Amino acid sequence: MSDEPVTTPELVAAYRDRERPSDAAKERMARALMAAAAARSATVIPLRPAPRRRRTTPIGWLALAAALALVGASSYWLVGARHERATGPADLLMDPQRIDESQERVTPRPGEPVRAKATVAPVQPASPPGEAAAPAREVPAASEPPAADPAPRRPARLQSRPVAAEQPRPVTAEQPPVGGSQVDPVLEELMLIQQIKDALDADRPGDALTAIDAHARKFARGSLAEEREALRVVALCDAGEAGRGERAQAVFMRTYPRSAYRERVRAACPTAASTAEESTTD
């Protein structure tokens, strides 16, 4: 370095002159760029990138909301149905307390007509279901359905949905609001069975028979028809209608020979059970 002081422009000029690529390096880079440009010109390149559509976002949110609503509704139904099944007709019929009560009851209840073995009418096992609809003391003949539904158990799923504008059912004040057209049919059927059970538990066989008739009108081929007819036998026997109870019992035994409620139905009207058993085995 010379002894003369260096000025700022001189430093800048010297730096600019020295700090740059060599001519050979510039030539190499230029050749590489031209080759790249030539290779690129042979390909199709979009001049502008396609704009992103953000309309999918609200659609995605709507789909998510619909899925959540569907999951919530199905889970509510499942929980409700499970609860109803837990206290449904199967539990009702297999309730040990109820069984003990019906089996140990040898004396008539206060206020009810005497129902002794000696006074039980002879069983008519071969009677058709239409005979079970004989006029009764408590239930009018017009509302008496067949004692047992001869329809098979499986076609319940093929059953058409009940009409909402049906005639009002003779329900009691304890009946929950299940008549809405938006209630699920299976759930409504379960709730009707629950009403029958509640009425039998409260020792009100008349109300139970009314609810059974309501269920038979609305769900003649329902999935719980077997349970309903079993409860009908129990209700008739509890109400003291021994003749109708025995006929209903015989029809049930004939229609559902392998029913899980067979013993429960036999215990409801023990007098006629043996006769019905003999008739079915013969």
Added chain:
Amino acid sequence: MIPLPEPPRAEDGPSSAGQRAPELMEIYRTHVDYVWRIARSLGIPADAAEDVTQEVFLCVHNRLHTFRPGGSMRAWLFGITRNLVLHDKRSYARRERHLAGLPEPQETAREPDATVRVRQAAALMQSFLDELDLDKRLVFQMTEIEEMTADEIAEALAIPLGTVYSRLRAARARLERFRLRLHARGERRHV
């Protein structure tokens, strides 16, 4: 060649003053030294600066359609160079560590006095720039060496205009002290 919607500003290059858009080779010939020095200032060693510069212009070639009309070409080039350097800096630093153990090449050819003086002056400027932190160094280099305007520097570095001026004042003050130090060293050598 991909055309630009509007040509860059007149100070970005000789071709931008016309009606037609600048082509890749025009941009390259105008700004190759600038890109080289920016890469060097960002820490790229001299033997790797050529690779980085070539990579920058290949990126320009691919992304020329994204250049904002009316923007500063040199600010845009600075952004590309900085991103590439930050991306490749680790590999360059690793290679620099491997080469650090090798001996420095000795200059055998005899140079004229003028060339020696220019080389020594460039070395002095390099040593001064190395004393600065990167923020002040970039502002000083863009202002004094690349002769960019304050607006261009603010756009390239994404900083306010007042910050550009304050960093430039600080760098110039450091340069004045550097020159005084050189002068004092020469005086002691005479004594």
